[in-house]
Amino acid sequence: MIERIKSALKDCGIVLWRINDNTEESAELFFVKKQLDTRRFKDVRKFQVTVFRDVDKDGASLRGFTSVTLLESMSDSQLREELKGAYYAAQFAANPAYELPDPVQAPIKEKSGELCQAPLAESAGKMARALFSADSQSDAFINSAEIFIIRSKRHILSSEGTDVSYTDGKVTGEFVAQCREPEDVEIHNMFSYDSLNTEALGRKVKESLSFVRDRARAKRILKSGKYDVVLSGDAVASVLSYYDSRSSAHMIYPKYSTWQAGDSVQGEDVPGARLNLDLCATVPYSEEGIPMEDLPLLREGKLQAIHGNNRFCRYLGIKPTGMYGKLRCTNTGASFEELKSGPCLWAVTFSGFEMNAMSGHFGGEIRLAYLIDGGTVTPVTGGSINGSLLEAQGNLQFSSDRYEAANYSGPYGLRINGVSVAGTDD
Amino acid sequence: MFSNLDNIRPGLKALVSALREDYPYASVLAVEDSWRRWSVSRQGVNIDASGFGGGSGYVVRVFDGVGCAEYSFNRFSKESIPEIKALIAGRLAAQNKALGDIDPLPTPIPSDEPAVLSKQCAYKLDPRELGDEAIIDRLSGIRTKALGLDERIMEAQVSMAHRAYRKVFISENRDLDQTYMWTTCSMAMMVSRGQELKYAFKSSSNLGGAEVLEQVEDGLDSVAKSAIDLLDSEPIPPGEYDCVCDPDTTGMIVHEAFGHGVEMDMFVKDRALGREYIDKYVASGLVTMHDGSTVLEAATMAFDDEGTLTGDTVVIDRGILKTGMCDALSAARLGVSPTGNGRRESYERKAYTRMTNTYFEAGSNTMEEMISSIDYGFLLQQPSSGMEDPKNWGIQCMVTIAREIKDGRLTGKIFSPIVLTGYVPDLLKSVSMMGGEVELAGGGFCGKGYKEWVKVSDGGPCMKVRIRLG
Numbered sequence: 001m002i003e004r005i006k007s008a009l010k011d012c013g014i015v016l017w018r019i020n021d022n023t024e025e026s027a028e029l030f031f032v033k034k035q036l037d038t039r040r041f042k043d044v045r046k047f048q049v050t051v052f053r054d055v056d057k058d059g060a061s062l063r064g065f066t067s068v069t070l071l072e073s074m075s076d077s078q079l080r081e082e083l084k085g086a087y088y089a090a091q092f093a094a095n096p097a098y099e100l101p102d103p104v105q106a107p108i109k110e111k112s113g114e115l116c117q118a119p120l121a122e123s124a125g126k127m128a129r130a131l132f133s134a135d136s137q138s139d140a141f142i143n144s145a146e147i148f149i150i151r152s153k154r155h156i157l158s159s160e161g162t163d164v165s166y167t168d169g170k171v172t173g174e175f176v177a178q179c180r181e182p183e184d185v186e187i188h189n190m191f192s193y194d195s196l197n198t199e200a201l202g203r204k205v206k207e208s209l210s211f212v213r214d215r216a217r218a219k220r221i222l223k224s225g226k227y228d229v230v231l232s233g234d235a236v237a238s239v240l241s242y243y244d245s246r247s248s249a250h251m252i253y254p255k256y257s258t259w260q261a262g263d264s265v266q267g268e269d270v271p272g273a274r275l276n277l278d279l280c281a282t283v284p285y286s287e288e289g290i291p292m293e294d295l296p297l298l299r300e301g302k303l304q305a306i307h308g309n310n311r312f313c314r315y316l317g318i319k320p321t322g323m324y325g326k327l328r329c330t331n332t333g334a335s336f337e338e339l340k341s342g343p344c345l346w347a348v349t350f351s352g353f354e355m356n357a358m359s360g361h362f363g364g365e366i367r368l369a370y371l372i373d374g375g376t377v378t379p380v381t382g383g384s385i386n387g388s389l390l391e392a393q394g395n396l397q398f399s400s401d402r403y404e405a406a407n408y409s410g411p412y413g414l415r416i417n418g419v420s421v422a423g424t425d426d
Numbered sequence: 427m428f429s430n431l432d433n434i435r436p437g438l439k440a441l442v443s444a445l446r447e448d449y450p451y452a453s454v455l456a457v458e459d460s461w462r463r464w465s466v467s468r469q470g471v472n473i474d475a476s477g478f479g480g481g482s483g484y485v486v487r488v489f490d491g492v493g494c495a496e497y498s499f500n501r502f503s504k505e506s507i508p509e510i511k512a513l514i515a516g517r518l519a520a521q522n523k524a525l526g527d528i529d530p531l532p533t534p535i536p537s538d539e540p541a542v543l544s545k546q547c548a549y550k551l552d553p554r555e556l557g558d559e560a561i562i563d564r565l566s567g568i569r570t571k572a573l574g575l576d577e578r579i580m581e582a583q584v585s586m587a588h589r590a591y592r593k594v595f596i597s598e599n600r601d602l603d604q605t606y607m608w609t610t611c612s613m614a615m616m617v618s619r620g621q622e623l624k625y626a627f628k629s630s631s632n633l634g635g636a637e638v639l640e641q642v643e644d645g646l647d648s649v650a651k652s653a654i655d656l657l658d659s660e661p662i663p664p665g666e667y668d669c670v671c672d673p674d675t676t677g678m679i680v681h682e683a684f685g686h687g688v689e690m691d692m693f694v695k696d697r698a699l700g701r702e703y704i705d706k707y708v709a710s711g712l713v714t715m716h717d718g719s720t721v722l723e724a725a726t727m728a729f730d731d732e733g734t735l736t737g738d739t740v741v742i743d744r745g746i747l748k749t750g751m752c753d754a755l756s757a758a759r760l761g762v763s764p765t766g767n768g769r770r771e772s773y774e775r776k777a778y779t780r781m782t783n784t785y786f787e788a789g790s791n792t793m794e795e796m797i798s799s800i801d802y803g804f805l806l807q808q809p810s811s812g813m814e815d816p817k818n819w820g821i822q823c824m825v826t827i828a829r830e831i832k833d834g835r836l837t838g839k840i841f842s843p844i845v846l847t848g849y850v851p852d853l854l855k856s857v858s859m860m861g862g863e864v865e866l867a868g869g870g871f872c873g874k875g876y877k878e879w880v881k882v883s884d885g886g887p888c889m890k891v892r893i894r895l896g
Contacts, residue, residue, distance in 0.1 A: 036493060042497070
């Protein structure tokens with residue numbers, strides 16, 4: 001198929017191109033309680049072809065591109081038709097000219113481990129048993145669950161000479177924990193691992209079942225006001241994603257973000273933790289074929305690097321880094337128990353926690369929180385958090401306990417003081 | 427358009443026949459997809475035609491001795507039928523073995539009543555005929571006009587997206603064929619207050635083509651005004667207020683706060699409080715809620731992704747919850763009829779119960795009457811996001827703008843951003859006035875939880891309601 005596409009590109013007179021040959025197979029299981037709802041399997045292969053076209057407009061050199069998806073079932077004439085259409089469109093998507101990524105050639109990077117070698121069905125069965133292993137009590141249980149075992153192969157080629165490929169595997173899914181008494185409630189959970197991490201899934205289920213028991217007895221007694229809020233787990237990752245977004249080339253080039261390398265992005269007055277963040281490479285190559293490496297992002301609150309895809313990095317005159325999918329925070333502090341020892345609201349789960357990178361606002365509706373005051377811990381539910389990271393970022397406090405997820409590695413807990421909370425009991 | 431499926435169709439019928447030799451039920455959904463998105467902003471001009479969701483492909487559904495199973499793929503020819511048949515058998519055997527003693531959820535095989543249908547939607551202006559150059563020129567013109575409205579507008583992002591698709595569903599007794607297209611257009615204007623970027627937006631949608639561009643152009647002045655107003659916005663004092671929801675905000679409440687709670691796959695899982703409220707009052711008598719394809723909007727279709735014909739589902743009738751929306755598998759498990767709401771993000775994904783076009787019926791009031799009836803409250807505009815809570819009917823919706831109302835008049839003061847919270851039936855029972863004109867908006871996508879994005883529209887008239895804001 002690659003040769004057919006190359007031939008079609010040549011026939012169309014297209015000299016600048018990139019082919020992303022993506023193959024994906026999966027085994028998927030869906031459960032209601034502990035019963036099997038549906039089994040699904042997938043085998044797909046797609047060829048995403050990006051064609052570039054140089055044009056001169058009013059004396060300026062411009063370069064446009066358009067991407068199309070080609071399938072093996074297409075005839076040669078269909079391939080040519082699709083590519084011609086994309087090449088024609090590319091001239092109208094012309095932007096200031098830039099260099100394409102430097103060529104890279106390397107042998108295939110094969111991911112090792114059980115996930116990439118064992119039959120998909122076996123891996124799915126193993127994760128299903130891990131999921132239900134902690135589900136042994138009748139008061140709190142797994143209501144429903146989905147497990148996806150996905151294996152992929154990526155092959156990236158370009159007219160500039162890039163020819164790299166790698167294999168990958170991941171386990172993703174979600175489960176809903178339910179507790180019926182005294183109030184019938186649930187907590188939604190998602191998981192994503194790059195190995196058959198049965199232990200982590202078992203731990204997550206156990207923790208969620210504990211939380212959902214507390215949500216069942218949580219009261220709607222939260223009063224509106226300012227609280228010292230403690231966030232944990234995925235919500236911490238979400239808050240810190242602000243720094244990833246604001247430092248990206250596609251935000252800086254159009255001046256949505258004014259950050260520059262060396263800026264103290266938390267401001268000058270920082271009595272709290274000065275951030276130390278890294279961007280982590282989770283795949284060997286970006287979609288554009290750029291070799292991915294871990295990148296220091298913030299050191300003591302100072303921006304170390306701007307990152308992004310080829311075009312926007314070239315525009316900014318920096319080395320293209322590729323797009324990252326994981327953030328690591330190396331800040332630490334007191335233990336999580338100490339972090340939430342003073343009067344505070346530990347917001348454990350939300351219906352949906354949002355961090356708006358444009359406005360700096362974060363918030364969400366509280367599904368379970370613990371109101372901690374003078375030694376008493378009261379589970380509460382309802383109400384919402386509405387905070388501004390721009391106002392709070394100088395006074396962040398982290399825990400020493402760590403949290404690992406597919407998109408985050410760092411402190412489990414984050415304390416932010418003086419956050420506005422809309423309560424349920426005014 | 428989409429002639430590939432004409433050639434493949436006999437092979438798909440042969441595939442279903444071959445699978446029926448081994449399984450008591452077999453069907454295939456074939457999708458042929460054309461997608462394009464055009465955008466103009468400071469980031470540049472962009473045209474993407476690389477595919478929406480999964481693009482073109484196939485999904486087979488069979489029932490074996492365990493239950494329902496599906497296989498998604500995108501390579502097919504008549505000659506490959508024996509290979510596909512063997513592959514499905516092998517995968518099922520391996521999976522069943524690996525699952526050991528896990529029991530299946532008892533699932534009757536859904537009804538396969540005979541149906542033959544071929545349907546295409548109407549449109550005025552096919553974006554492919556209009557052409558990339560004309561579309562980019564038009565979007566660029568809109569952007570230039572927007573930026574010229576006020577020097578404080580630092581950015582205007584304009585985009586248009588178009589999907590045309592053909593779906594063919596074949597089972598032993600059904601042969602269904604539909605070709606539809608939707609087009610959406612959006613405009614966002616951005617202003618900055620130091621590091622804080624605020625934006626106002628407007629999106630438009632239709633079941634049809636590039637004629638949607640007119641709608642966005644018409645709304646430029648109001649988007650610009652909202653963006654400028656946001657520069658002076660401040661956080662709202664938390665509390666419960668009398669509010670007027672504009673039609674978009676009504677739509678978000680319809681969809682997020684209530685609609686997700688009556689998706690009946692949630693009934694199967696015991697995840698929806700709505701199941702206990704059938705034939706009970708859940709809303710003010712002013713509230714009648716529909717979901718379905720008898721209106722022409724972005725989510726209109728003749729049949730769903732499980733081969734069930736669509737229609738109009740009256741979910742709430744004058745305050746009383748009558749029924750939910752249901753996919754075919756959930757209907758079989760619950761012993762009810764499916765409503766044509768079994769939808770997939772793409773052929774690569776599972777079908778779930780999903781909303782289509784969901785809205786409240788019109789009443790008889792005007793927005794002016796609502797505003798003048800409020801001593802102190804807010805006009806809510808520009809919903810930005812929402813999250814469902816079918817189990818507990820908790821509300822989490824966010825809107826960008828709350829305009830202050832004092833003594834029956836808008837004061838010009840703006841609060842932003844706003845989080846809506848509370849208990850869904852409390853909110854719906856507090857509806858005291860309903861506007862006379864229904865507006866539907868299909869600019870966005872809906873997720874099931876945090877994934878499975880499908881095109882939906884939602885809306886209604888403006889309405890007066892009491893809501894907790896924060």
